[in-house]
Amino acid sequence: MRTVTIVGASLSGLYAARELRAQGYDGRLVIVGDEPHHPYDRPPLSKDFLTGRADETQLALTDTEETAELDAEWILGVRARALDARGRTVLLDDGRTVSTDGVVIATGASARRLPGDTLAGVHTLRTLDDARALREKLTRGPCRVVVIGGGFIGAETASSCSSLGHSVTVVEAAPLPLVPQLGAEMAAVCAALHHRGGVDLVTGTGVTGLRGTTTVTGVDLTDGRTLPADIVIVGIGATPNTAWLVGSALALHDGVLCDDGCVTALPQVVAVGDVACVGGTRAEHWTSATQQPRAAVTNLLAGRTVETATAVPYFWSDQYGARIQFAGRRTDGDTVRIAEGELSDGAPAEGGFLARYERDGRTTAVLAVDRPRPFMRARRELAREAEEERVQSAAG
Secondary structure (H helix, E strand, C coil): CCCCECCCHHHHHHHHHHHHCCCCCCCCEEECCCCCCCCCCCCHHHCCCCCCCCCHHHHHHHHHHHHHHHHHHHEECEEEEEEECCEEEEECCCCEECCEEEEEEEEEEEEEECCCCCCCCCCCCCCCHHHHHHHHHHHHCCCCEECCCCCCHHHHHHHHHHCCCCCEEEEEEECCCCCCHHHHHHHHHHHHHHHCCCCCCEEEECCCEECCCCCCEEEEEEEEEEEEEEEECCCCEEEEEHHHCCCCCCCCCCCCCCCCCCCCCCCCEEHHHHHHCCCCCCCHHHHHHHHHHHHHHHHHHHHHCCCCCCCEEEEEEEECCECCCEEEEECCCCCCEEEEEEEEECCEEEEEEEEEEEEEEEEEEEEEEHHHHHHHHHHHHHHHHHHHHHHHHCCC
C-alpha cells in the first residue's frame, strides 16, 4: 500500500496511525478529522475539564514530537462526504478527494439530540467544543440544571455540576439508569450514588418537550410535571457517524459492520472505535477504541483477516467521588453476589465493594466500586478464561 487514509482524528484514529507506523508501514499516511482539533481525550470532558481541574493541554493525546514521528498529512476541520464504491477514494466536504489504497474508518459517533434543543441553554457533551460551551455557562453562578439521561455521560456530568454547587436533577425514562449494562440489582446500587451526591433522580418518566422561546426555561415530563431549568444537558446516547458511507459498498447497521478483525466487506477498508460494529457488537468504550486498531491494522496490511479484536469488555466511570469499574459479559439471568465489601442503605459502603455476576458456577462479569486492586485481579481472571476458551474453540 502506498497510501492509507484514516477518516477520523479520534482516539481510535490516532491509535490506528500509531499501529501503522509500529507495524512497519512507511507509506503516505493521511488523517482526516471533522473537528479542527488534533486528537484529544474525551473521558475527562465530563469530569475534570468540566469542573476546571484540567485544561485543554492536559486533554491532548499527542505532542509535537510524536506528530513529527507519525509523518502524517493532517486534514482537520473538514468532513468526509463519501467513500467511492471500491473504497479507493475519500471525498471531502470542501471538494477535495484523497486517492488511497487503504482506509481506516474511525469517525466515531455523535450525540443524539432532542426536538427543540436549539434553544440557548441546551447542551450535549460529546466534543471539546461542547465541553467548552457548557463549562463557560456553569461558571456564571449557581443555576438549575436538568440532565436528560442517566447513562454514564449523564451521571458523570450531573456529578460534575453538583460539585460546582448547582442544583441538579437527572431524568431517566427507564425505571433505573444503567440496567442494560449492570442489571437491575446493581443499577439500583449505583443509582443511590445520585442521592448520596445531593442530586435528584427522576426515573420511569420521559420528556415531552422543552420550554422557552429563545432560551430554555423548563423541561416538560410525561407525568405532567415541568422542571424549571436554566441549563439542560441532553445525554441520551450517541449515533454512529455513518451517513457519509451511505451508497458505498459497506454494510451499515448501528455502525459499520465488520468481522471479528474489524474488516469490512471491502478488505482494504477497516473500521475501529465507536463507529465499528465488530462481530455484531458496537462498544462505545475507551478500551475498544485503543485495542481494536492493532488487529484492524494487521488485517489491513495483510489484505485479509489474520487476527481478531475480541477482548473482554471493560469500562469505567467516575461519579460523585466513586470509581465504578465493570468487566465481562453480563446477561439476564445471571446471579449477583457481593464478594468483597458491603452495601449501606442500598449504596456502596465506605471502602466500596466487588460484585461477581455468576452463571452455572462461572463468573461472567465483575463490578467494583472503589475496589481497584481486587477488580484488576478479577478482570485478569476473566481475560485468562476467555483466552483459554478461544484457544479451545480454535483447536476444536
